[in-house]
Amino acid sequence: MIKFKIVTPERIVIEEEVYQATLPVLGGEVTILPNHVPYIGALQAGEIILRKVAGGDEVSLATSGGFVEFHDNTLSILADTVERAEEIDLARAEEARLRAEALKKERLTMDDEEYARTAALVEKELTRVKVARRHRSRHGLSIGNPGDRPTLGQ
Amino acid sequence: MASTRDIRRRIKGVKGTGKITRAMEMISAVKMRKAVSSVLAIRPYAQSAIELLEQLHYAVGSEKHVLLTERPVKKELYVIITSNRGLCGAFNAQIIKRLRRTLSEDVGKQRVFITIGKKGENAVRRILAAPGSEGDIIASFPDVLAKPSTEGMRAIARLIIEEFEAKRVDRVVMIYTDYISMLSQEVKVRALLPVAIKDTKKAMHEMIGREIKSTFIEADYVIEPSPKKVLWQMIPRLLEMELYHAVLESNASQESARMMAMRNATDAAKDMVADLTLAYNQLRQQKITQEIAELSAGMAAVTH
Numbered sequence: 185m186i187k188f189k190i191v192t193p194e195r196i197v198i199e200e201e202v203y204q205a206t207l208p209v210l211g212g213e214v215t216i217l218p219n220h221v222p223y224i225g226a227l228q229a230g231e232i233i234l235r236k237v238a239g240g241d242e243v244s245l246a247t248s249g250g251f252v253e254f255h256d257n258t259l260s261i262l263a264d265t266v267e268r269a270e271e272i273d274l275a276r277a278e279e280a281r282l283r284a285e286a287l288k289k290e291r292l293t294m295d296d297e298e299y300a301r302t303a304a305l306v307e308k309e310l311t312r313v314k315v316a317r318r319h320r321s322r323h324g325l326s327i328g329n330p331g332d333r334p335t336l337g338q
Numbered sequence: 339m340a341s342t343r344d345i346r347r348r349i350k351g352v353k354g355t356g357k358i359t360r361a362m363e364m365i366s367a368v369k370m371r372k373a374v375s376s377v378l379a380i381r382p383y384a385q386s387a388i389e390l391l392e393q394l395h396y397a398v399g400s401e402k403h404v405l406l407t408e409r410p411v412k413k414e415l416y417v418i419i420t421s422n423r424g425l426c427g428a429f430n431a432q433i434i435k436r437l438r439r440t441l442s443e444d445v446g447k448q449r450v451f452i453t454i455g456k457k458g459e460n461a462v463r464r465i466l467a468a469p470g471s472e473g474d475i476i477a478s479f480p481d482v483l484a485k486p487s488t489e490g491m492r493a494i495a496r497l498i499i500e501e502f503e504a505k506r507v508d509r510v511v512m513i514y515t516d517y518i519s520m521l522s523q524e525v526k527v528r529a530l531l532p533v534a535i536k537d538t539k540k541a542m543h544e545m546i547g548r549e550i551k552s553t554f555i556e557a558d559y560v561i562e563p564s565p566k567k568v569l570w571q572m573i574p575r576l577l578e579m580e581l582y583h584a585v586l587e588s589n590a591s592q593e594s595a596r597m598m599a600m601r602n603a604t605d606a607a608k609d610m611v612a613d614l615t616l617a618y619n620q621l622r623q624q625k626i627t628q629e630i631a632e633l634s635a636g637m638a639a640v641t642h
Binding site: 194 | 379380382383384386387389390393394487488489492493496555558559560561562563565567568571572575578579582583
């Protein structure tokens with residue numbers, strides 16, 4: 185088993201034992217299983233997927249980026265922001281995403297820095313919506329139209 | 339001489355003010371506790387971050403990134419953390435005093451400012467308005483104080499890094515108030531850029547607790563995409579964390595200063611009510627005595 189924890193400067197989001205963790209690292213995905221070699225990596229915005237037991241249920245979280253460090257079966261994630269699927273209110277996440285996209289369109293004239301910030305916001309909100317949807321669908325709740333997932337280039 | 343009615347009115351007014359200052363004291367106590375607990379909540383992150391930093395620093399070795407490289411200082415950027423509101427004793431005045439001292443010690447350099455907090459912004463404007471002083475406020479972030487978050491700090495960290503990378507400034511210094519205890523706060527001046535990893539580690543150790551123990555883990559890490567890339571990506575995050583930490587410390591200090599100021603005001607109001615009540619009773623007694631004297635004098639005139 186892996187001792188797993190996610191910390192942000194604001195709080196400890198999760199601290200528990202897991203069997204495997206799949207992480208969105210720069211340029212791809214990494215799945216960490218027990219006795220993985222010591223590993224350090226940078227995360228990008230995406231989904232962290234955990235399994236508590238081999239072949240068991242998945243738990244997913246949305247992150248906007250951060251770092252991962254693994255040694256001696258201890259996995260620490262230093263995240264910028266993290267939300268657990270069940271914490272994300274789908275309606276609110278969707279609303280925030282729309283707001284972020286509107287902001288992006290509105291500010292076509294904005295400078296690069298502003299644009300980068302807004303684009304990062306859109307990406308973060310997209311991940312939140314995605315994670316919330318997956319969580320809902322797995323728990324048999326109606327979620328409107330799951331095939332109609334928004335993409336960044338819309 | 340004031341009439342009894344005037345004194346009564348003043349007692350009422352002072353009592354009302356005392357109630358308000360008492361309420362403000364209690365609000366500040368709550369906010370202070372919140373800020374202090376947020377400061378403590380950074381610890382697990384800081385602990386993991388320093389372990390990571392040790393590894394990366396070891397793997398990268400002495401290779402220098404632009405954010406780590408010192409250069410001759412022609413222009414400095416000051417980040418001033420104060421409060422948005424007053425009524426907090428000497429909290430803002432101390433920061434400004436320290437800023438003035440630092441500025442006067444360190445002449446012959448150009449300066450620009452980023453202010454976090456309206457009080458600091460106004461004070462810096464006054465300093466800049468004085469004849470013979472040069473400089474500019476390049477940005478003001480009064481909104482991040484109310485609900486500090488690392489996300490709120492991101493824009494500030496990015497701006498600082500951009501200014502430094504574009505060589506518009508050669509050094510970035512932060513002035514903030516460090517919360518030591520409810521009774522004592524200390525103004526601190528800390529260099530943010532160029533990053534000195536040694537100082538960053540020290541600052542992080544201070545966040546975790548005071549004792550410094552080795553956090554280097556002996557393990558043969560696979561670092562992806564490369565130690566350098568991870569470290570360069572980490573430095574902005576560490577800056578964000580430091581800013582976030584400084585804002586929380588500053589908020590805790592601000593609220594405890596306000597709490598003390600309000601407690602003093604409440605005590606002063608109590609004393610004043612006591613004094614006024616005494617004066618009121620004396621005046622009332624005097625009046626009664628006088629009335630009795632007049633009455634008995636009148637009686638004496640009639641009966642004799």
